[in-house]
Amino acid sequence: MRESTGGTRERIKAVALELFTEQGYEKTSLREIAERLDVTKAALYYHFKSKDEIVTSFVEDRLELIDELIAWAEAQPPTLETRRALIARYADAMFTSEQPSVMRFFEQNQTVLKSLSAGQQMRGRLMKLAEALFRGDDSPSAQLRATLSLFAVHTSWFAVRTPHISDEERRRIALEVADELLAPIGQPAGPAR
Amino acid sequence: MRESTGGTRERIKAVALELFTEQGYEKTSLREIAERLDVTKAALYYHFKSKDEIVTSFVEDRLELIDELIAWAEAQPPTLETRRALIARYADAMFTSEQPSVMRFFEQNQTVLKSLSAGQQMRGRLMKLAEALFRGDDSPSAQLRATLSLFAVHTSWFAVRTPHISDEERRRIALEVADELLAPIGQPAGPAR
């Protein structure tokens, strides 16, 4: 417990993220977060002026990161190579980060997040990311494929149930499937039978 | 408003489903549901003994339906044809039903549903459905593909952003992509590059 000096804000973020992800935003009370940290509710209000400001705090880092990816992609030609590189970079961000669970939190709290500005921003950003993935081919199937390739990355943590599988292996599988989904995008015609 | 006699229970279900889906389960109060129906909260308690019993009421129909699909699939050989037929039947159920939004509700309230028994049952059932889709090939990539094929059906309503597109067209696109995802399952080796 070395970090008790000054690190309180970070500890609040970490605990809140964990509880929000597990139980949901609405079901997690500030009392619960405070108890877990062995402080009082009032202490939380010193660090964050409201409950949803806690959410904002850990969503913002991700927004920046996604913005960078989008900007990078838009500077590239809309080729398959670009799409693949983009999803790979995104997967790196998801798997590498110290807190991969920000996206899990987001997935698990979609509806609630609609009414939070942080949530709306994140929603918008993921839309733009999907757009960057199908850029140059806005056919319905390309749109669906692009979105699903993001889901491949997001859901591999639970969709792959094999026990004891490593994160690196999950990432590899996710990208294998994502690549296949991206392949037909931008082709003259989809792989209709 | 012909159904005002006796149809109250159904009207409650319909409004609750809509609000739960849009705003989330926790954020939607019984007061809000009651106001929308122009009745009092107490009236709701005549029809349902608790808030989560409302959820249970509209989840149960779906459970049965999914159970039938699973049972059917398990009676078939684990071939690609079976997988494709299964996802097609599932898509029919999703798109045909009078209330396709039950699954939307479920997607949007995952975390909250963890603590509701109806939610746990639905979770379990979707897991089994995914298993039925990769039956005979439990490789990690097959598991991910099977899960994503379900997502293709579930998410086509928002992932495909083309305006004025019909439900039938969405269903067709979803199945096109789902079929592609299912194709490599059960093959000697995945389509590694």
Added chain:
DNA sequence: GTCTATATGCAGATAGAC
């Protein structure tokens, strides 16, 4: 920077009249 104490409000739920 963290505390105690408290304000204020709405949630889910029940009792019992009509």
Added chain:
DNA sequence: GTCTATCTGCATATAGAC
């Protein structure tokens, strides 16, 4: 089958002492 009235509890949030 729907109402009014009310219970009980916990939520977010604030004021002000230490």
